[in-house]
Amino acid sequence: MDDRTLTDLLRRFGLSDKEVDTYLSLLEHGEAKASTVADAAGVSKRYVYSVSESLAERGFVEVNDHVVPTTIRANPPEEVIERLRADVDAMRPGLAERYSRVERQAEQFEVIKSRVTVLKRVRSLLEDAEAEVTLSLTAGQVPEVSEELADAVDRGVLVLLVVSDADGDLDADDPALSGVANVVRTWGEAMPTLLTVDSAAGVVAPPELLRRSTTDRQAIAFAQEQLAPVIVGSFLGNYWPAATELAVAEPAALPAEYTNFRHTVLQATLRLRAGDPPRVTVAGRRTDDDESVDLVGRVVETRQGMVEPTNNEFPVEHSLVVETDGGEITVGGQGAFVEDVEADLVRIEPDDE
Structure with a gap:
C-alpha cells in the first residue's frame, strides 16, 4: 500500500495530516525521542509531545515519560487495529438505534391503495390499542374487524364507534355489534373511515375505497402523535355529534x-x-x-x-x-x-x- 492510500485511511479515523505524519514516522523508528520524530515528521518537538498524548489516548502509541529523555513507542499494528475494531463494534448499537429512529420517522405516513390493506392496517392497530380507539367504519366492514374491536373492549380500551352507510334496519341487537364498543352511533350517509388508536396512530380512508372494488382513491396510515389528536378532535367535533346513538355498554366493574x-x-x-x-x-x-x-x-x-x-x-x-x-x-x-x-x-x- 502506498503512503497516500495509507494516509487517507488513517484520516478516516480522525487523524490530522500532522498526526498521520507523526504516527508513520514512529512506525518507521519503532521507539524514538521526540526530537527524532520531530525532525522526521517536519514538526516542532513541542507539537510531537502534544500529538503523542492524543495518539496515546487512541491507542496508537505509548509515551514513556518515566525515562529521560522521554521516548515514544508505536504500538504493534495488530493491537491498534484490534482497538479500532472494538471501538467500531461499540458504536454499532448506538448508530443502529439512531438509524432505526430515522426509518420510523420516514414510515410515519404510508399510502394505501387497496381496501384489503386498509382493513389489514385497521385490524393491526386495533390489536395494539392500549387505552382508546375512535373509529368510523361502514356497516359492511364492521364484521371484518368485530373480533379485534371486542378484544379491545375486553382489555379495558375505550372504543367509540360510528357505523356509517347504515340502513334503518340496523339495531342494537345486531350480532355484528355485540360487545364491539362502549358506545355505538350510526350514520346513514357514507363517511370517511377514520381510525385513531391511543391518540398516536391511525388510518384515514375515503368512503369510495371501501365501497368500490376499483377506484383511484387512496388511504393514509399514520403514526404521528401530533396528527392523531387532530383526527380525534375532528371525529368528536364533526362526525360523532351528527351520528345517532344506537348502543351504550354497561358500566365497567369497579374498582x-x-x-x-x-x-x-x-x-x-x-x-x-x-x-x-x-x-x-x-x-x-x-x-x-x-x-x-x-x-x-x-x-x-x-x-x-x-x-x-x-x-x-x-x-x-x-x-x-x-x-x-x-x-x-x-x-x-x-x-x-x-x-x-x-x-x-x-x-x-x-x-x-
Missing part, C-alpha cells in the same frame, strides 16, 4: 383505574345515571401553578359529549366535578386548562358512604 381520561368520564357518567355516583382518587397537577396534587372525592357531575344527553360546551370537553372535603373541584384530562386539575391517573371506586 378500575384509567390513564385515559375520556374513559374515566364515560364510566363516571354511566354510574351517575344509574344512581350510583362513584368515588375517585385523582393523581395529577393543578392547572394554575403546575403543582402535583392527589385528591379524593365523590363525583357529583360530569361534562361530556360521548353519550346522550351530552352537556359539554365544546367537543373535546370531558371533565369531572368532584366533591371533596375542601369543596368542589373540576378535573380534566391531558392538556386541561379550564379545569382546576389535570389528571394523569384516576381510580374509580364505589361510594360506600
Whole structure:
C-alpha cells in the first residue's frame, strides 16, 4: 500500500495530516525521542509531545515519560487495529438505534391503495390499542374487524364507534355489534373511515375505497402523535355529534383505574345515571401553578359529549366535578386548562358512604 492510500485511511479515523505524519514516522523508528520524530515528521518537538498524548489516548502509541529523555513507542499494528475494531463494534448499537429512529420517522405516513390493506392496517392497530380507539367504519366492514374491536373492549380500551352507510334496519341487537364498543352511533350517509388508536396512530380512508372494488382513491396510515389528536378532535367535533346513538355498554366493574381520561368520564357518567355516583382518587397537577396534587372525592357531575344527553360546551370537553372535603373541584384530562386539575391517573371506586 502506498503512503497516500495509507494516509487517507488513517484520516478516516480522525487523524490530522500532522498526526498521520507523526504516527508513520514512529512506525518507521519503532521507539524514538521526540526530537527524532520531530525532525522526521517536519514538526516542532513541542507539537510531537502534544500529538503523542492524543495518539496515546487512541491507542496508537505509548509515551514513556518515566525515562529521560522521554521516548515514544508505536504500538504493534495488530493491537491498534484490534482497538479500532472494538471501538467500531461499540458504536454499532448506538448508530443502529439512531438509524432505526430515522426509518420510523420516514414510515410515519404510508399510502394505501387497496381496501384489503386498509382493513389489514385497521385490524393491526386495533390489536395494539392500549387505552382508546375512535373509529368510523361502514356497516359492511364492521364484521371484518368485530373480533379485534371486542378484544379491545375486553382489555379495558375505550372504543367509540360510528357505523356509517347504515340502513334503518340496523339495531342494537345486531350480532355484528355485540360487545364491539362502549358506545355505538350510526350514520346513514357514507363517511370517511377514520381510525385513531391511543391518540398516536391511525388510518384515514375515503368512503369510495371501501365501497368500490376499483377506484383511484387512496388511504393514509399514520403514526404521528401530533396528527392523531387532530383526527380525534375532528371525529368528536364533526362526525360523532351528527351520528345517532344506537348502543351504550354497561358500566365497567369497579374498582378500575384509567390513564385515559375520556374513559374515566364515560364510566363516571354511566354510574351517575344509574344512581350510583362513584368515588375517585385523582393523581395529577393543578392547572394554575403546575403543582402535583392527589385528591379524593365523590363525583357529583360530569361534562361530556360521548353519550346522550351530552352537556359539554365544546367537543373535546370531558371533565369531572368532584366533591371533596375542601369543596368542589373540576378535573380534566391531558392538556386541561379550564379545569382546576389535570389528571394523569384516576381510580374509580364505589361510594360506600
